Amino acid sequence: xxxxxxxxxxxxxxxxxxxxxxxxxxxxxxxxxxxxxxxxxxxxxxxxxxxxxxxxxxxxxxxxxxxxxxxxxxxxxxxxxxxxxxxxxxxxxxxxxxxxxxxxxxxxxxxxxxxxxxxxxxxxxxxxxxxxx
Amino acid sequence: xxxxxxxxxxxxxxxxxxxxxxxxxxxxxxxxxxxxxxxxxxxxxxxxxxxxxxxxxxxxxxxxxxxxxxxxxxxxxxxxxxxxxxxxxxxxxxxxxxxxxxxxxxxxxxxxxxxxxxxxxxxxxxxxxxxxxxxxxxxxxxxxxxxxxxxxxxxxxxxxxxxxxxxxxxxxxxxxxxxxxxxxxxxxxxxxxxxxxxxxxxxxxxxxxxxxxxxxxxxxxxxxxxxxxxxxxxxxxxxxxxxxxxxxxxxxxxxxxxxxxxxxxxxxxxxx
Amino acid sequence: xxxxxxxxxxxxxxxxxxxxxxxxxxxxxxxxxxxxxxxxxxxxxxxxxxxxxxxxxxxxxxxxxxxxxxxxxxxxxxxxxxxxxxxxxxxxxxxxxxxxxxxxxxxxxxxxxxxxxxxxxxxxxxxxxxxxxxxxxxxxxxxxxxxxxxxxxxxxxxxxxxxxxxxxxxxxxxxxxxxxxxxxxxxxxxxxxxxxxxxxxxxxxxxxxxxxxxxxxxxxxxxxxxxxxxxxxxxxxxxxxxxxxxxxxxxxxxxxxxxxxxxxxxxxxxxxxxxxxxxxxxxxxxxxxxxxxxxxxxxxxxxxxxxxxxxxxxxxxxxxxxxxxxxxxxxxxxxxxxxxxxxxxxxxxxxxxxxxxxxxxxxxxxxxxxxxxxxxxxxxxxxxxxxxxxxxxxxxxxxxxxxxxxxxxxxxxxxxxxxxxxxxxxxxxxxxxxxxxxxxxxxxxxxxxxxxxxxxxxxxxxxxxxxxxxxxxxxxxxxxxxxxxxxxxxxxxxxxxxx
Numbered sequence: 001x002x003x004x005x006x007x008x009x010x011x012x013x014x015x016x017x018x019x020x021x022x023x024x025x026x027x028x029x030x031x032x033x034x035x036x037x038x039x040x041x042x043x044x045x046x047x048x049x050x051x052x053x054x055x056x057x058x059x060x061x062x063x064x065x066x067x068x069x070x071x072x073x074x075x076x077x078x079x080x081x082x083x084x085x086x087x088x089x090x091x092x093x094x095x096x097x098x099x100x101x102x103x104x105x106x107x108x109x110x111x112x113x114x115x116x117x118x119x120x121x122x123x124x125x126x127x128x129x130x131x132x133x
Numbered sequence: 134x135x136x137x138x139x140x141x142x143x144x145x146x147x148x149x150x151x152x153x154x155x156x157x158x159x160x161x162x163x164x165x166x167x168x169x170x171x172x173x174x175x176x177x178x179x180x181x182x183x184x185x186x187x188x189x190x191x192x193x194x195x196x197x198x199x200x201x202x203x204x205x206x207x208x209x210x211x212x213x214x215x216x217x218x219x220x221x222x223x224x225x226x227x228x229x230x231x232x233x234x235x236x237x238x239x240x241x242x243x244x245x246x247x248x249x250x251x252x253x254x255x256x257x258x259x260x261x262x263x264x265x266x267x268x269x270x271x272x273x274x275x276x277x278x279x280x281x282x283x284x285x286x287x288x289x290x291x292x293x294x295x296x297x298x299x300x301x302x303x304x305x306x307x308x309x310x311x312x313x314x315x316x317x318x319x320x321x322x323x324x325x326x327x328x329x330x331x332x333x334x335x336x337x338x339x340x341x342x343x344x345x346x347x348x349x350x351x352x353x354x355x356x357x358x359x360x361x362x363x364x365x366x367x368x369x370x371x372x373x374x375x376x377x378x379x380x381x382x383x384x385x386x387x388x389x390x391x392x393x394x395x396x397x398x399x400x401x402x403x404x405x
Numbered sequence: 406x407x408x409x410x411x412x413x414x415x416x417x418x419x420x421x422x423x424x425x426x427x428x429x430x431x432x433x434x435x436x437x438x439x440x441x442x443x444x445x446x447x448x449x450x451x452x453x454x455x456x457x458x459x460x461x462x463x464x465x466x467x468x469x470x471x472x473x474x475x476x477x478x479x480x481x482x483x484x485x486x487x488x489x490x491x492x493x494x495x496x497x498x499x500x501x502x503x504x505x506x507x508x509x510x511x512x513x514x515x516x517x518x519x520x521x522x523x524x525x526x527x528x529x530x531x532x533x534x535x536x537x538x539x540x541x542x543x544x545x546x547x548x549x550x551x552x553x554x555x556x557x558x559x560x561x562x563x564x565x566x567x568x569x570x571x572x573x574x575x576x577x578x579x580x581x582x583x584x585x586x587x588x589x590x591x592x593x594x595x596x597x598x599x600x601x602x603x604x605x606x607x608x609x610x611x612x613x614x615x616x617x618x619x620x621x622x623x624x625x626x627x628x629x630x631x632x633x634x635x636x637x638x639x640x641x642x643x644x645x646x647x648x649x650x651x652x653x654x655x656x657x658x659x660x661x662x663x664x665x666x667x668x669x670x671x672x673x674x675x676x677x678x679x680x681x682x683x684x685x686x687x688x689x690x691x692x693x694x695x696x697x698x699x700x701x702x703x704x705x706x707x708x709x710x711x712x713x714x715x716x717x718x719x720x721x722x723x724x725x726x727x728x729x730x731x732x733x734x735x736x737x738x739x740x741x742x743x744x745x746x747x748x749x750x751x752x753x754x755x756x757x758x759x760x761x762x763x764x765x766x767x768x769x770x771x772x773x774x775x776x777x778x779x780x781x782x783x784x785x786x787x788x789x790x791x792x793x794x795x796x797x798x799x800x801x802x803x804x805x806x807x808x809x810x811x812x813x814x815x816x817x818x819x820x821x822x823x824x825x826x827x828x829x830x831x832x833x834x835x836x837x838x839x840x841x842x843x844x845x846x847x848x849x850x851x852x853x854x855x856x857x858x859x860x861x862x863x864x865x866x867x868x869x870x871x872x873x874x875x876x877x878x879x880x881x882x883x884x885x886x887x888x889x890x891x892x893x894x895x896x897x898x899x900x901x902x903x904x
Contacts, residue, residue, distance in 0.1 A: 030135050081175045090188050106552055209520070217564075329429045353411045
């Protein structure tokens with residue numbers, strides 16, 4: 001039992017992201033209101049972003065901006081990779097955040113279109129309206 | 134439906150938890166992810182690119198194509214909101230407010246375009262005078278927000294920031310203008326045509342830098358090839374600044390386009 | 406330095422933004438700009454194919470950085486073939502759809518062309534990149550533009566089907582992204598070739614297994630494999646014609662390409678077929694997809710919906726074939742990407758011409774169409790023969806390889822499903838032909854309305870010449886590709902399997 005707790009404690013970032021992601025996924029599938037589904041979609045994507053960012057973390061390291069005068073001439077002391085956290089996940093997530101914002105914008109525009117046409121965002125009502133015709 | 138989704142969620146969660154057994158611990162400096170590429174970037178990026186902010190170096194130089202497509206995604210979102218929502222049908226009723234006296238004129242079904250002088254203001258049916266306190270505070274804040282946005286774009290190489298962040302801040306300053314006054318006030322200053330061209334031109338700046346590098350004999354987006362023109366010194370940092378400016382332009386324009394189209398359902402009236 | 410791999414993608418992208426500016430400044434130049442941009446892309450893709458077939462793969466280092474650090478665009482015979490397919494269809498469709506776009510959205514056609522170019526950029530990028538994360542970004546460009554375009558179609562159903570597509574598409578793409586994250590956390594690389602070299606050392610890891618499952622499930626959702634297909638029929642049948650003609654032949658096919666790329670280049674056939682034991686299950690999934698797609702197509706009364714379900718059925722062919730685990734199966738699947746692209750394109754071109762004149766394509770509305778639109782119907786019949794698998798057309802040859810592969814692998818159920826689905830397709834199309842050929846158009850309308858009935862007089866005419874010319878090109882290429890199948894297999898597909 002203690003071992004299990006140790007295991008979870010060492011990897012708690014993964015557990016947290018999985019829980020968050022499942023909340024988002026559940027909302028996307030089960031919720032009836034389209035806006036709530038969109039919120040679920042955002043939670044879902046944010047969970048993945050958190051996962052990536054947690055990959056980049058290293059104990060006893062600082063943000064990936066090289067301090068000192070390396071940038072201007074490069075005469076300073078050598079750079080130790082262990083002192084700076086991994087920049088790659090941050091770069092990837094900057095892209096993924098922008099993509100998720102763009103998707104959210106398009107989805108909002110679609111919601112507005114649906115609302116203009118049917119004056120509701122509840123899925124069951126929409127389904128009823130569609131089957132009427 | 135609820136039960137089905139619960140089953141799907143549990144299955145996916147179970148798969149993901151099963152996958153964690155083999156993953157490195159949180160913050161482990163010897164995890165494979167933190168050794169291979171990451172170490173190369175940390176140790177060599179400053180020498181290669183003269184940019185101390187590694188995130189910018191990787192984003193705008195090593196993986197610059199990713200960022201270009203990402204800007205294209207942003208442009209795509211702006212265009213999508215325009216295409217989906219923009220309503221070109223002309224309004225039937227027009228309301229004009231005579232500013233000095235506050236008299237409101239109602240014009241029904243005009244045969245031709247009504248041309249009004251400066252003392253008239255084109256308003257919506259439900260018009261409320263903007264609040265003086267909000268107006269004044271926002272007018273004082275907006276220039277500072279915009280200068281901060283330009284700072285964030287320009288200092289992307291040295292401190293956290295860059296084109297996306299700066300563009301979003303600049304765009305939100307314009308949105309603030311639209312909220313504190315109204316949408317028509319914003320559109321009088323920044324026309325829709327200008328925003329549309331700016332969003333495409335921003336990405337075109339980015340691509341142009343890449344294509345000119347190809348013409349100069351390098352690969353696409355290889356900033357090194359600009360050295361004969363701008364000199365060897367900090368040439369990659371300069372190239373990154375160039376693409377960040379392009380990104381900033383595109384993001385600013387797209388933020389405002391998305392806002393004005395969603396908030397007025399494409400009618401471009403006074404909005405919220 | 407060979408720049409063509411980059412030019413394929415960049416020409417369309419540059420065209421998109423120049424057209425985006427022109428749309429505001431000089432509207433009438435938008436369409437020529439888009440046409441020129443896709444034309445350049447197409448020429449570069451053809452050049453790629455010729456070069457790759459003679460000299461082997463091209464690696465293009467974007468921004469001048471060598472692969473693990475920078476992003477690499479890697480063109481081998483598989484990519485080159487898919488790229489030629491994408492750009493040629495994009496160019497031809499743009500030429501053919503000018504009248505349709507003008508009819509369907511007169512006020513916003515310039516923006517439509519810009520969005521169209523962005524969609525083409527996404528597809529060509531997906532087909533040429535050699536970087537796992539770059540692939541995700543490009544998939545998202547493709548998806549975003551297709552969400553928008555689908556919503557522009559049918560006024561009532563378009564936005565809702567697009568919104569459903571958004572939810573499903575985001576789940577698919579996010580699963581893929583998560584899979585890439587698992588790959589990255591285990592290996593620290595994002596380059597496909599470098600990851601493939603690392604795989605033999607880490608193939609026992611559960612992380613890699615999870616990554617594989619996530620990536621493949623993500624791609625399955627995006628390509629609409631049977632239980633995950635619910636978004637596809639609505640989305641494709643309510644899209645505007647100019648866009649349905651490109652999204653239906655290409656979107657799912659490009660996702661099948663991504664699956665084949667993940668199997669051959671990224672995870673490697675050794676890992677998939679020797680280490681994992683899921684191939685049989687997925688062949689079964691393919692079998693079920695074929696049968697289910699066919700049966701659901703039988704139930705449709707709308708021609709567009711029927712074709713959409715045939716796409717679901719064809720996806721089953723390619724997925725099942727690729728997972729049979731022998732060379733014939735994969736050859737058949739890859740050849741079918743090409744053939745199915747052309748067949749579906751020809752079918753949707755013909756349907757687009759019908760929509761242009763008839764406005765709606767319920768099967769019962771198509772009476773007497775052979776007399777009214779003989780050329781369109783000829784193209785339709787040719788494409789239908791190819792889907793059924795009648796010999797001189799290309800559909801026969803890929804089906805031949807698939808059945809051969811099924812026999813070699815002992816997957817009798819898959820072979821049986823292939824034959825049954827051919828039968829179902831034959832029934833489906835003959836049902837349509839019967840209505841179009843034997844029933845006269847005026848059975849429904851009274852004799853009085855026939856004389857000056859708006860509907861019937863319009864239906865007699867043929868579609869615009871440009872659309873017919875493109876349909877002709879598609880029809881001829883159906884036969885030409887069929888006749889040169891052996892060359893394509895020997896020169897382009899086998900080098901891929903036995904390097």
